[in-house]
Amino acid sequence: MLFNSLPFLYGFLPLTYLVFWRLHGRQARYVWLTATGYVFYAFWNYRFCALMATSTLVSYLAGLGLRTWDDRRRRRLCVIVAVTIDLSLLGFFKYASFAADTATRLADLFHLPLYLVAPKIVLPVGISFYTFHTISYIVDSYRRTVVPTRNFFEFSCYVSLFSQLVAGPIVRFRQIEQDLEEIDRHDPRASWSLGWSFFVLGMIKKVLIADTIAVLINPLFADFTTLSTAGAWLALLGYAYQIYFDFSGYSDMAVGLGHLFGLRIPQNFNSPYRALDIADFWRRWHISLSTCLRDYLYIPLGGNRGSRLMTYRNLMITMLLGGLWHGANWTFVLWGAYHGALLSAYRLGGRAWDRLPAGVRRAGTFALVLIGWVFFRATSFTMAVGLFGRMFAWHPGALPPGSYLLPVMVGLAAVVAHVGANSFELRHEWRPALAAGLALLFALSLVALYGGPRMPFLYFQF
Amino acid sequence: MARSLGRLGLLVPATLACAFATDVALRLLPQDWVTFRAWEAVLAPESDAPFLPNQHYHNARTYGNLAAIANLPASREYHPVTFTTDALGYANPPELARRGDARAIVFGSSFAAGSEEGDGLTLAAQLATASGRPVYNAASGARGAAEILSLARRVVIPGGLVIFEYPEGRELPPITPLPLPHPTSRCRAVLAPRGLDHACTALAWLQRRVRISPLAIVCQRAVKWLEDGRWFPNPYAQNVLRERLANGQEMLFLPSERDEFHTGAPREPAVQVFRWLRAKLWAEHFTLLVVLVPTKYAVYAPLLRTPDAGPDQSTRYLADVARRLGAAGIPTVNLLPSYRAAARRALAEDRYIYLRDDTHWNAAGVGVAARELWRAWQALQGAGAPSTP
Numbered sequence: 001m002l003f004n005s006l007p008f009l010y011g012f013l014p015l016t017y018l019v020f021w022r023l024h025g026r027q028a029r030y031v032w033l034t035a036t037g038y039v040f041y042a043f044w045n046y047r048f049c050a051l052m053a054t055s056t057l058v059s060y061l062a063g064l065g066l067r068t069w070d071d072r073r074r075r076r077l078c079v080i081v082a083v084t085i086d087l088s089l090l091g092f093f094k095y096a097s098f099a100a101d102t103a104t105r106l107a108d109l110f111h112l113p114l115y116l117v118a119p120k121i122v123l124p125v126g127i128s129f130y131t132f133h134t135i136s137y138i139v140d141s142y143r144r145t146v147v148p149t150r151n152f153f154e155f156s157c158y159v160s161l162f163s164q165l166v167a168g169p170i171v172r173f174r175q176i177e178q179d180l181e182e183i184d185r186h187d188p189r190a191s192w193s194l195g196w197s198f199f200v201l202g203m204i205k206k207v208l209i210a211d212t213i214a215v216l217i218n219p220l221f222a223d224f225t226t227l228s229t230a231g232a233w234l235a236l237l238g239y240a241y242q243i244y245f246d247f248s249g250y251s252d253m254a255v256g257l258g259h260l261f262g263l264r265i266p267q268n269f270n271s272p273y274r275a276l277d278i279a280d281f282w283r284r285w286h287i288s289l290s291t292c293l294r295d296y297l298y299i300p301l302g303g304n305r306g307s308r309l310m311t312y313r314n315l316m317i318t319m320l321l322g323g324l325w326h327g328a329n330w331t332f333v334l335w336g337a338y339h340g341a342l343l344s345a346y347r348l349g350g351r352a353w354d355r356l357p358a359g360v361r362r363a364g365t366f367a368l369v370l371i372g373w374v375f376f377r378a379t380s381f382t383m384a385v386g387l388f389g390r391m392f393a394w395h396p397g398a399l400p401p402g403s404y405l406l407p408v409m410v411g412l413a414a415v416v417a418h419v420g421a422n423s424f425e426l427r428h429e430w431r432p433a434l435a436a437g438l439a440l441l442f443a444l445s446l447v448a449l450y451g452g453p454r455m456p457f458l459y460f461q462f
Numbered sequence: 463m464a465r466s467l468g469r470l471g472l473l474v475p476a477t478l479a480c481a482f483a484t485d486v487a488l489r490l491l492p493q494d495w496v497t498f499r500a501w502e503a504v505l506a507p508e509s510d511a512p513f514l515p516n517q518h519y520h521n522a523r524t525y526g527n528l529a530a531i532a533n534l535p536a537s538r539e540y541h542p543v544t545f546t547t548d549a550l551g552y553a554n555p556p557e558l559a560r561r562g563d564a565r566a567i568v569f570g571s572s573f574a575a576g577s578e579e580g581d582g583l584t585l586a587a588q589l590a591t592a593s594g595r596p597v598y599n600a601a602s603g604a605r606g607a608a609e610i611l612s613l614a615r616r617v618v619i620p621g622g623l624v625i626f627e628y629p630e631g632r633e634l635p636p637i638t639p640l641p642l643p644h645p646t647s648r649c650r651a652v653l654a655p656r657g658l659d660h661a662c663t664a665l666a667w668l669q670r671r672v673r674i675s676p677l678a679i680v681c682q683r684a685v686k687w688l689e690d691g692r693w694f695p696n697p698y699a700q701n702v703l704r705e706r707l708a709n710g711q712e713m714l715f716l717p718s719e720r721d722e723f724h725t726g727a728p729r730e731p732a733v734q735v736f737r738w739l740r741a742k743l744w745a746e747h748f749t750l751l752v753v754l755v756p757t758k759y760a761v762y763a764p765l766l767r768t769p770d771a772g773p774d775q776s777t778r779y780l781a782d783v784a785r786r787l788g789a790a791g792i793p794t795v796n797l798l799p800s801y802r803a804a805a806r807r808a809l810a811e812d813r814y815i816y817l818r819d820d821t822h823w824n825a826a827g828v829g830v831a832a833r834e835l836w837r838a839w840q841a842l843q844g845a846g847a848p849s850t851p
Contacts, residue, residue: 438470
């Protein structure tokens, strides 16, 4: 079920909301949110509910162990067993086919007699996100950053919370723990309007901006070999704004839904295209993932505590795995490597970069990020190379018919992304005219939902 | 601040509630105003029969399904249509089912149903005109053998003819050995003994209201109006093939028809199923006549401005099916040769035997089929009853 779907808006959300606030007591609300999370998830594939339940149970038991035991060996065992199980599930469902395919290709390259049949495995939607939820909980419990909960339904509600279940943000237990503890003490009126404000902004970003741009650029990418140079750059710009408005729109909707249930979900995007350098970009883009990568990968690897070379190594490993997390495809690994290299280069020559005027740094950072999106959008190396060829070698020509609105949409999206305030910078105090305008845009979003095919959020595939 | 916050918190849920209420209200109103052709207006997949019973649909500006699915307003060919269904939910004059004196009955697909041509121009109607005998139109959709027999017994005189129209490209004729589990049939099986069969009619009405959202149709049209290839790319255009005929006029085709023209369709199942059906019908003294209808692409492939030089599997496939059916003692009419000839003659006068913006034949094409069928019917009568299977 998608947030931008009519069954969700007309059925799931009102029912979940009304029953939630009719229930009294924490336990009842935990159980209700857990149950609705599983129903929400079952709309994709009910069989994978068992997978999420397994991951939840394993992590909960590990948490109980970490709560009970103080001796180091047992605590380590809890972490190792639980994280291994969680990562094994993720590895099997997300990467088994990719690994088999890669091994066969390598063997073929070196003329080795190896042929592994890549198993046809359906990727359970959201597995990358809820696995990160459970792992962060186990590691934080081990580090004693959080006190593991005894209440199974509090934990299962945290893992299966529908607003963040399938595409994040990756909310850590400690970020939401207080709200969960006080789930029976919230006032539904307190964040009603704030929740709708976030939700509507997210819906407009997703349906009216991201999906409109997608309609314009998808045919261009589908036929990228015929693109002119200007067309290729414009298509890529379109994609940069599509992915930003798509994912930040989803995050805003998740935040808004959280508020409707009295749960504060942290900010996931902080105007990333206004970043002054590549490190700044990663402090602003998909914040919940980048902080997870920092806290659970980069720092345990040694972070920047060792030699300069070790820091570069740690950056590269972190970003390579970050790329791979996005999808079982070498183009994502390349995208991660590209960002790892940029971060390393910034660490090396950052002082010189920082002396440049702010406008130049912003534009330069955006240009570097933009080029990286080629790897992210391309479905193969061939396509990535082809796109670079269209962008950097001169190919004259106009936009194909039906794409004339693309420059307008890109311009509009650029203004909002580079100049406009982001959802967390807004005060969400709307004057009547602005509120009416937002409601009108929301109504237009509904027309688009009724009238077109549902476009899933881009990050659902990860 | 609280007041201004309250406004958005009121406006957005109110907008959502209004949209929901509008959606529900429009579902409860008659739905003809959002349909563009008879098929959508009277089709009843949730019922026992293909169409809603006792309907009289008229549209002065109907157009073809291909122009619709490809969102090509410029390719639409508007024409009026009137389509009437009888009390059983089939496209016939109301009194025909009551009389029960039909000499033949036509089963088959949407081709035979004839919602594009309308009253008086369907295959059954034109065959009735050609033969001077009542012919019952029992198309379309999948049918169980029990239903076929039951309907034939009800509306056709004993010893009558059962015509089965089989369009090229279907993997199997839509016949099953078991009764099909139509929702209303299942409902009646449970509720009729309790005297509650009116509840099943209500259920079918409700299912239709749940299935069809006029608000969604209106919004889809609004979105398609934008996505027509001018302001936004037309993603629907790939749903059809746009080809030029030898006379320079455009004709739309389903892409799958070209694939079938090149690759062919499975042969064995069709013959086996018809052999089995023939035995069933013969046991009740009905004679089976199969008519093989080629796809539009198979007919017009040689008449394109650049004729399709690819392998013509359609000719081979239809001839092979006709030969195998003939060998099994099942009288068969393969329309492909006569259709190609008729299409060539018509094209010379800028006329057509298929609708240019639709997958189906037009009234002229139905006329060709009706004449061929009447000829085969006469031949069957001249030859006496076919031998026992």
